[in-house]
Amino acid sequence: MASPNLGITEHSHGAGEIPISKLDTHGSFDVNDFPVPNGREEEWRFTPLRRLRGLHDGRDIADGVVKVDVQAPAEVSVETVARDDARLGTSFLPTDRVSALAYQAFTEATVVTVPADTTAAEPVFVRITGVRQGDAYGHVLVHVRRHAAATVVLEYSGTAVYADNVEFVVDDGARLDVVSLQDWERDAVQVSHQYTRVGRDARFRSFVVTLGGDLVRLSPKVGYTGPGGDAELHGLYFTGAGQHHEHRSLIDHNVSNTRSRVEYKGALSGEDAHAVWIGDVIIGEGTQGTDSYEHNRNLVLTDGTRVDSVPNLEIFTGEVEGAGHASASGRLDDIHLFYLQSRGIPADEARRLVIRGFFADLINRIEVPELRERIMAEVEEKLALHE
Template identity: 70%
Template structure:
C-alpha cells in the first residue's frame, strides 16, 4: 500500500513496433510488466490467445458523425500510433475489422456517439477503433464495455487542429472478463482532449492511455475513477509525451479498494523533452483503502529535459478512510455505514462532475453506491 519508490527505468528511449517479433514474451521481471499477473492474461501476452472468440461492436452515432467498418488495409488505421508493448502489437496483428468514427471538419456533434463493445462468444478476441475529429470540430464519444470476454484492442483518437474531443471509456465488464487496451490520443495545434476512464468490472483490466502532441497549444486532461473489489486486478498505465512547445496536460486518477486481494496499479509517466518549452503539466493519483487485504501500487514519474517550463509536478497518496470524518458525521446522528458512503461519495464527487453525459454519470454513481453497499 502506498507510493512505490522502486527505481524505474527511463521511458525516453522506449521504442514501438508493428512487428510482434520485436517484443519478447514478458516474464514479469520487466518494469512494464512487474505488477501484472501474467498467469491471468489467458495468453494475450504470449501468443496463446488464439482469436476464437468474438465481441459485438455497436455504434449509436450522432447525426453529424459517420461510422464505417473497414479492413486492415484502410490508410486511417494505425496512422497515429505505434504499438509500445507485446499485447498492443498482438492486437494490431490480429484484428480483422476496424471501426472508424469520423467527425467532419467544423461539425459540432449534437449528442454523444456511443460505441458499445459486448462479449459475444467465448475465447480471445481482438479489436481496433479509430476516432478522427477533423479540424475545428467537436464531439463526445462514449466507449462502453460490457459482458464476458478475453479482449485486447487499440483505440486511436486523432484530434485535428482546433478540434475538441471528450471521451468516456467505461469498463463495466462481467466479473470474469480480461481486457487489455491501449488508448492513443494525437493532438493537433490548439486541440483539446478530455479523456475520462471508469473501471469497475472484470477480473483483470489493464488500460494504457497515451497522449502525443503535433502542434503548439495542445491541451489534454486525463481523469480516471476505479473501484476494486476482492480478487480484482485493475491497472492503469499512462504516458503523456510532451514534444512540442506550449502544451498542457493534467492527470487526476482516483480509486477505492475493498476486499482481500483487491489490487490497483497506477503508473503515470510524463516526459517533457528538450524542445517542449513552456509545458504546463501535473499528475495526481489517490487511492482510498477501505478494508484490510487490499493493495494499491502508485508510481508517478516525471522526466524533464528542459528548464523552461510553465509548471511541472506530480503527487500520489494512498491511505484509509479518515476516522475523524466518520466520527464527525456519526456525532451528528448519521449511522456508520451511511457516513462511510458519504465520505467515499465526496472523495469521487469532483471527478464525477467531469462526466458530461448525465446517463453515464448516473450509472457510475449508482455502481459506486452498489459497491459501497457490499
C-alpha cells in the same frame, strides 16, 4: 507515438538493468520485435501474467466473439472497415507486445469521423460487447477534424479475453471528450491502449471508469502535434475482491506550450483487490512552457488490498511552466468524518457520505447524464457488497 531515442542516458530506481526512461521505449507493428514478457520487466512487473490468459505470449486463436455497435448522430460518420484501410495505424506505433498483437490480429476496425467545423449534437456510443468468452481483438479510430467537437463513449461489457488499440486523433482547434467505461463481467480480461494525438490548440478530455473484469490493464498515451494542446485524463476505479485494475498513463510533452492534467482516483475493497496506477510524464528536450500535473489517490476500504502507485516525471528541459505529481493512498480521512460528525451526522452515515462523495466528485464531471446515473448505480452495488 514512438518517441525518438535522444540518447539520454537511462537511469534506474535501483531495479538493476531495467531501463526506466520512457524515451528508450521503442515501437513496432511486429509482435516479434517484443520478447514475451516474463514479469520482471518494468512495464509488466505489476501485472499477473498468468491471468492474461495468453494475451502476452501470443495465444491468438481468436475463439472469442466480440460485437461492436455504434450509435452516433447523423453529422458523425461511422464506418466498419477492413484491416488494410489506409487510415488505420497512422497515429501510433504499438509500444508493447499486446498492443502489437492486437494490431496484427484484429479483422475489422471501427472508424468514427467528426467532419471539420462540426459539433456532434449527441454523444457517440461505441459499445464493445463480449458475447463468447475467448480471445478477441479490436481496433477503433476516432478522428475529430479541425475545429470539430464531440463526445465519444467507449463501453466495454460482456465477457472476453480482449486486446485492442484505440486511436484518438484530435486535429487543430478540435475538442474531444472520451468516456471509457470498463464494465465487463467478472471473468473478462482486457488489455487496451488508447493512443491520443492532440493538435494545435486542441483539447482532449478522458474519463476512464473501470469497475468490472478479472483483469483490466489500460494504457492511455498522449502526444501533441502542435503547441497549445490541452489533455486532461481523469480516471476512476473501484477494485473489488480478487480484481486487478491497472492504469498506465503516459503524457509526452513533445512540443512547447502544452498542458496536461492526470487525476486518477480509486477505491479498493476486499481480499486481493489490486490496483496499479503508473503515471509517466515526459517533458521533452528543447520544449518550453509545459504545464503538467498528475495525481493519484486511493481509498482503502478494507484489509487485504494492494495498491501500487508510481508517478514518473522525466524532464529534459529547464523551461517548464509547471510540473508536479502527488500520490496518496489511505483510509477515509479522519478530518472529513470529523467535520460531518461535528454537524450531528452519525459516524456510519458520515462514512457513507464521504465514500459516495469520493466517487461522485469525478462522476459528476461526466457530461452524459445517463452514464452518470448508471455508473453511480454500479458503484452503489459494489458498495452494498462492501457494507
